[in-house]
Amino acid sequence: MFYQINFLTGIVDNMNAVEIKLTYEIEDFHLSIQAQIEQNDRMILFGASGSGKTTILKLILGLIAPDSGNISINNKIIFNSSINYAMPTHERQIGYVPQNYKLFPHLNVKNNITYGIPKKKLSHNLDYVDGIINKLGLEHMQERSVLNLSGGEMQRVAIARALAIRPNLLLLDEPFASLDVELHHSLRLLIKQLQEESHIPMIIVTHDHEEAISLGTKLHVLHEGQFIESGIPIEILGQPQKIATADLLGVENTITSTVLSVDNANGIMLCGNPDLQLEVPLYDAAISDKVVVGIRSSDVIIATEPPVHISARNIIKARIKSINTQASGIELICEIGSTEIRSKITLSSLEDLQLTVNQEIHVFFKASSCFIISN
């Protein structure tokens, strides 16, 4: 044991990074990744389904064997293809919370939680287990069957069960996916708190960008088995550098700006950057906070004359930088200084308005079409 965690004292010994470098091939799917996780990291694996997120977790757990690479946790080698070593899964001490929790149906809540603790060691671990049970608010349901739990309760049992083995690393597979939206906030807080108190490094698989930003300290965008972007979640998802990332986010326009004023009475905020000002729905942000405003290109309307008598709150003078034909229609890239706004129009609109590159036009969109991706 390299370190001890204690929810009461929060004392943690020296901990080193988790290092992962893996390749894995199956049929025409090639996975090749490299990542480092520090003691206090909550690393997000962000990607579409089929991008290989769960496969990565199973490779780390040793449930499937990588073709090559190495994994070490706290300088202890878990897997190393060059010395032909793979530690058996049951010796790895990696906590795993799968997407559908996979609670043992024949055991009650308490026995599910203590499942991974050998019977002989249980008496020495009672305080630790009770600490986890209290932390997760499961005190009153210890004797209950896991078959009668709500989704949120099942998840907390699954997290408790994974923590009970004093893991060196905790893997959470889509923790928000099968949970009601009302519970997202409390789960987010819980995971953050658990990590900050236990200092167990975490890998969290998600395809939800809001959760990725609010929960992650580090993020890798996984696309077809490769990390195409890595870094701080808000930076990556706020201004994705790769088309695949933007596609994942489904947002064609992301405008980095600063909150200029907050109008609580009307439920709007004014955000701006040197190029433009935007009226956007109220968000939990204060004046001078940096925010990323997202607008879908299909919500952006083009007018050759300044539109009058319309309800849209954002009317911006711009210049057409390029006109691109896409399968789904025409995409105009409009320039306002160094800020670009993409607009999706139909071919007939393009012909009716006789739009050309470098033409001065007005783009406009409703305040309610704007949303804050991050703050």
Add this chain to the structure above:
Amino acid sequence: MGLLISKMNKSSVNKMTTLKFKNLFGSFSITLYILFIGLPILALIIKGLTNGLSLNDILSPTSIQSIKLSLLTSGISVMVIIIVGTPVAYVISRSNSLALRILDICIELPIILPPIVAGVAMLMAFGRQGILGGFLNQIGIQLPFTMTAVIFAQIFVSAPFYIRAARISFAAVDQNLEELSVSLGVSPLATFWKITLPLTWSGLITGLALTWARSLSEFGATIMFAGNMMGETQTMPLGILMAMETNLNTAITLSLVLLTISLIILIGLSVLSNKFSNGNRR
């Protein structure tokens, strides 16, 4: 509106009649089937009682020996089938390989094979003139016409029932549960004991009951491969046949004893299976 309601009523009336017809037809078939199965058994019991169940018949050395032999051989057979068949069933249930899929089909072959053919086949393998039998004979092992042959015949014929039930039960266990157990530090073998077995008890026990009943009633393969020697290879079914030739009452009495033993095993195991599946829900 009125039309709509009358239409709706009509269709629901139609539904009702279909339902009634189904129920009627169903109950008729069920009654017929119960009579078909129940009448012979009832007849056996009535005949046994009216002709006077004779304790002498049950306690005669011949009967006692065949009862003992049946219980002993079927008990050993079932044990062997559990010990060997369980891992086989588990491996097949967890594999996608072609070889194991073919093996799976082979395992079920004895179910469709006439037992008498199984007996001939076993003689061809283990008999004195058999492929392996010659060699076995040389080193002083003689299988045919021994108690071991009785057990061989029972295993051959009845193992598929357990293996099949076990394979289906194992396949129904979510593999992710096993993986999760291993991730929590429990070895694969211990996981089998702590997760897989508790989740499959009732299915395994059902298979066990079928296999046991089939072992107890084994006749064709036994008489062909093991012969019909009193005290050595004469199990209850063989004993019943022998008795039939001399004394009908003894045959009826022995039949009732075999029926009772089978029922006790079936009921006992289904109680056990229920207990396990209830326990699982706690």
